[in-house]
Amino acid sequence: MICPKCNNENCQIVTDVSTKGKDFSAGKGCCGALCFGPIGILCGTCGKGRQTVTTNYWICQDCGNKFKA
Secondary structure (H helix, E strand, O other): OOOOOOOOOOEEEEEEEEEEOOOOOHHHHHHHHHHHHHHHHHHHHOOOOOEEEEEEEEEEOOOOOEEOO
8 A cells, every 4th residue: 555645655554443332231231130030130231232343544654644545
């Protein structure tokens, strides 16, 4: 890959992974406990509210420019 800023070929791909949301939902855990007993608490750990976003971009090793291909 060639850097659009300095036209150098010394670029490396970088991957960023970020997560949003909750791991445990107290509401789902309480509702599950009422419906299914102690095993129902696991309903709160299903993690459906969690989103994982992966972003790939290139970074120039010479000038530090970050860009997407």
